[in-house]
Amino acid sequence: MKKLNSLFTSTHIFTAALVTALYSSATFADWSANISAVSDYTFNGLSQTQNDPALQGGVDKAFDNGTYVGTWASNVDFGGDTNLEWDAYIGRYQMLTEAVSIDYGIAYYSYHGGDDSSDGNYPEIYTKFGYASDYGNTELNLWYTWDYFGTGSRHAVAMIAHTFELAPNHNLRASFDVSNSLDSDTWVWRDENTSFYHYRLAYQTSYKGLDFEIAAENTNLDIDTADERIVFGVSKTFSF
Template structure:
């Protein structure tokens, strides 16, 4: 089984821990839900959203999206719970340690739920280039996944980024990549992203694709 990250296509970024409690949310409409280069919505529209709570170095959150695996249970919902700790070293490099619990409530006869533990580092250079890398370990499916990203803010409202991810162990050790651009206006974020991978025999859901997303922070 092939699943997802917190928000598909979002580049890792340096985390500055807030001194007081913060609650935030997000909602998005995408031409499809793609995670690690594979369509999770069977190439159909996806509606997603979530909420986050953070205080000091601690954070917890939840995120959900419709899915379509064409399985016997007709699984149609993914619900993620996550939490962790994040802050910065004295040199401005951010660090992040946490977990994600992926749940599929409508998968009655199939055991699709799993947990990933992750750790990441990120930094923003003086020229505005942001770099990040995360390592994910799924003890149930015995997989190790490496996700790297680079982003550049061209203006205050327009940025570009690229991601490269690979299963170092498990799921045939395939690699995927994305190249995207995000523009913010009228309180919305518009993201256009190309996804590709080197999966062999994955069918239509593993084809290269372009995904358009409209998102709003709450």
């Protein structure tokens, strides 16, 4: 699993009782692990690594009833001592019809490296709708938190995306998302803006068990960690 946008962007610890309930809900489960290297770790178009590369990886367990639980980590750089993001999530994926799917759950983002890094920890709930057709796969994805980066601010993200199959094993994914601060007294973006938008166009393919993506993206924020950029990533998934 992943945090936000695509193959190479993160999803973003739950109580032992909740995880135990998940494990007892199904007899059989599948494990998987993933590792990826990216030229820049971007989150809604904002670099989390000061425009530098990142090494990322995660472990997931999926159950027969569509429930999954997992964890994911990446190096980060916000200009201070924080150098690690470590997330956990629990959710459920199910088909509503032959063409429409829903994926919903809760994630917890945690930060490490400095004495005050954990001040930025926060939870987030998400719902993702998918529609498969002869013209590709369409997504409507929604995220919401009531404690954005530990500030007590409510924050919401809405994304629409579509993946086109150019040819077998060659896909093009276009996405557009808007981030909205719902408490301007505690969180605003540059120049007192309460929202910003981000758009991304990515080419995706695989070769000899490796997944590759090259993406062009930009935002309407006028800062060097959120301007136009090309991001490259390579990923490997293991099943066991």
